[in-house]
Amino acid sequence: MVVGIDVGATYTKAFALDEDKNVIGRSMVKTGFNLAGAAERGYAEVLTSAGLAEEEVDYVASTGYGRYVVPMRDLQITELTCHAKGAWHQFPQTRTVLDVGGQTVKAIKLDERGKVRSFRLNDKCAAGTGAFLEKTARYMGLDPAEIGSLAMVSKEPVTISSVCAVFAESEVINHLTSGTRPEDIMYGAVLSLAGRAHQLMKRVGMEPEFTFCGGMSRNEAFVKAIKHELKAPVNVPDGDMGHFNGALGAGLLALDRVRKLQAAGEWTNRSHRAVQGVSA
Amino acid sequence: MPEMSVTQAPAPQKEGELVGRGRRDGNRLFKEWYAELDAAAESGDPSAYVFVMGSAAEVLKAFDLNLVFPEINSLQMAVRKVSLEYLNKAEDYGYSTDVCGYVKADVGMHLDGRKHPNGRIPKPSIVVATNMCNTYVKWVEIWQRMYGCKVFVLDIPGQRGIGWSTEPGSEQFENDRRYVQSQLEELIEACVAVTGKPFKIERLQENLAHVNRMAADWSAVLKLNQNIPAPFNAMADGLTYMGVLSAYRGTETGARYMAELREEMEHKVRLGLGTIAEERFRLHGVGPACYSYFRRFLELFQDWGAVYVNSEYLAYAGGGLDLGIQFDVERPLESLAEQLLITGRRSMSNMFFSQDQLADTVRDWKSDGIVYHSVKSCRTVSTGMADSREYLTRIKDVPALFVESDLVDPRLWSEAQFKNRIDAFFEALGARKAAALVAAKG
Structure with missing residues (x-):
């Protein structure tokens, strides 16, 4: 054992x-x-x-x-x-792994034997990680557990252009004062995160099949956003297996x-x- | 018991004395050099501020000018863990956090009365820079404003065309050589004015001859690291050797040091002596180390049994002597101009065309991979690294690691992120080596 x-x-x-x-x-x-x-x-x-x-x-x-x-x-x-x-x-057909956790986001390219061929990580910045979404939720007075369900009902996501998890606060406040619905802000943040993750994947020379894991793989809105971003099937482990x-x-x-x-x-x-x- | 005669012939070099001699003597020479600078600060003897790339030391030492290397001063502040104090002084003065850490540490030291942890630094009588680094040209203006000293910027024409296209002997090269030579003649006039001494061509020839010996031995030392195990660590030991290459360039002391270093390395190769118990991985470095956490930077690699067998930095910060350049002492100024062009262009073109040379070096030094250390406050060194890494990993199948911190700014060091990348790199490298071994066994 x-x-x-x-x-x-x-x-x-x-x-x-x-x-x-x-x-x-x-x-x-x-x-x-x-x-x-x-x-x-x-x-x-x-x-x-x-x-x-x-x-x-x-x-x-x-x-x-x-x-x-x-x-x-x-x-x-x-x-x-x-x-x-x-x-x-x-x-077992995975060639590119995306792992999004609380403080790191990783893109990993595998060779034909499943060994790490190359990798990229976010650097000195939490803007591309789960912490970014948690902060965004907190700025709106929401519990992080609500992120997925709230974002899933968004109809008109807004652009969250901030490259910094800390400065995102002012952007969120700006949207709220403009009357934007919380779910549209939340899904906008999710899409922003997915876009960053996609960039990281491109830099390792992404090839299918794609497998998404880490704590954020349990977030249904983020899974939806990643599939939308990649425009390709993505393997997502069942239940909490991604986590x-x-x-x-x-x-x-x-x-x-x-x-x-x-x-x-x-x-x-x-x-x-x-x-x-x-x-x- | 009779007293031992002080005139007794020296005993044959003992094993223990020969191994590590380069580090010991290098450190001693470095202390002596700083002591001379301290004495010059006291006496007011004329000093020249110069840079490690294109120092024109051969000319300046013909006038007995003390050479001050601001880049080395800043690096030493970081190694001695005091760079942040100086950086803060410069930032309080108004310099942005984005400005080159070397520049700011230096400015901080000047604002602090030129008190360096290794001793006092003399005021500049003359400053000589080249355009090999774009920051040099602005850096020298700071001293000009502070001290009103004479500033001389050697303009080295870049190469024409793509790839490595410097062509000695061509008409274009000859035109450029005459242009650089005319500037050297102006530099000589400036040195005469600053020191009040006449120019003696035989002094220049003598200095060039010393450089010839130093360059031949240094080039040989570098090649000795192609052996397995490598007799020295290009990042750790290399820092000491680079210091001597710069500070003692064009001197008998420097030439003798390099000959002795070569002897030590040949000895180590004969005995199969490396730098660590088991050399598991051989690395090529691109970019300098993080000097604020120098020991830790090295440990993170050594803990995996990795040795830097070569480093691009040894070429450029070593003044281009890795090529084993040889001056024609019968045509001193012409030859000096030629070599300034060749080595200068190589450093200026490196950010655009480094990849193929890197691939060849990795092959010849039998490296398992390349480590790119990007410097946050130096875009000149870091520009092109990402593209070079892409090319080498995708086209040449050379494993590469990319990490970023800074030369001298400890605020830009993040050990957890650094270590995570390094560990993952070696895990992947280990798997690759194991697979290659299995494949080789059939």
Whole structure:
């Protein structure tokens, strides 16, 4: 049994997998400011969910921006590699992955074996991320959970041209004072975000099939906007699997590592706990 | 016990003394150079402010002018973790946050009475710039306003046409050579006026001969890094070597240093000595390092077993000596003009045509990938990087990483984002190498 933990900016997700890659447990907790604590809570919850005792866990791989502070990890891997692995597992014809999370947006081009060929990330700016939509919602006094349902009823989305999540506030206020409906502002912001994500995808040399994952893949309005922007079919994992994609990838890479160690005759069942970066 | 004679012949170089000698001696020479500048600040001896690209050191040292390199001063402020104080001073004075960090750190130091962490810096008696960097031309005007010093801008004509089309011997090149040479003659007149010393052509010839030795050995040192493992890290060790290349260009000390460095590197290659325990990845650098977090910048790569085996910066910030240029000392001014044209054009054209040369360098130095470090406050260095990266990854299939921070502005360093990109790059590079290994085994 292995566990993949994705310590993201907003949520910490964990997946437990058996040796046949079946999901046997999952957990999601708010990350907060104590990253190691969030990892421990997520780990405890995933074990409970899977009905596992800690000694039954063979390997733990961590990912996400908090990957280096996961206390029980055997291995840390970037979310780029993990999202590629997870997306390839869920949709084996994937060539371009788009992951939109709380603070980052990533476009990943895969080769024919599902390995990362190139990638692009937003840089020093949250305007292209989930945080941008959350701020936009808050400026209008809305709960972020309402973003998707509200934006879906928009009939005349307005252009949100701001390139900055902070300066977007004045633009939103300007629209509100002009009498624009909140749903049109919200969907305008969603479309703006989708446009940015599309630009990032173009820069990695996007090719179909496209797979969209990350927390924002659960937002129905954003999924609609991405499909509209790309004018092509987009794979979107069912339910919350898009949100768990990084943790899934980490779990799958943990399984790969266990098999590699076993093949090399170096497997000693969690006695190998030297922390290292992945190399294959 | 009898006392050991001080005239005893030196013992043969010990293994431990030879390895690392270049770093040790380089650091010592650097301290001595700053000590000389400090002494010049005290005595008022004439000094020339120059730039690492197109310093005309050969001419200036024929007049015994102390050379001050403002770019090196700014870089050193960042390495010593004090650049932000100087940047703030310049911004308080009115300079925009978008202005080149080197310029602002330098302005801050001048506003602070030329007190540099390495010692006092003398006032400029003369300033020599070229048009190789567009900022140089505006930077020198600041000192002119501050000190009323003489400013001399060498105008290096750019190449005509696309690609690398400098053609020594052609009629066009000869016209340009005469144009540059006439400017050098004017520079000599200016130096005579500033120093009150006569121009002696044999001093210039002597300096050119020193550069010839230095360039031949430096070119050889760079090529030695084609070996696996590489005997030096082009970003880490390279910074020390570049400092000596600039500060001691045209001197016997500089020429001897480079010969000894070559000896050290040949020794390391013979013994198979690299810079880290296991050289897993070989990198080529484009753009400078982030000097505000220099150690951390290097660690983020070294932690993955990566070594910079070459760097474009060594070519340009090293004054173009990587080509192993050789002056014809019998035609000193003509030859100096020719080489200024050749090396100057190479640096000016690089932002447009770097890609094919980069691909060749990656191949010859057996690099696994290229790291582009874009400098937020320097568009001159950063322009063209994105296109170059596209070309090399898509057309030449060279893995590339693109990161951005700054030379000297610590506010533009974001370690979490930097590290995430670097880690992901090496994960992908590791997978690529593993796949290539499997394919090679059939």
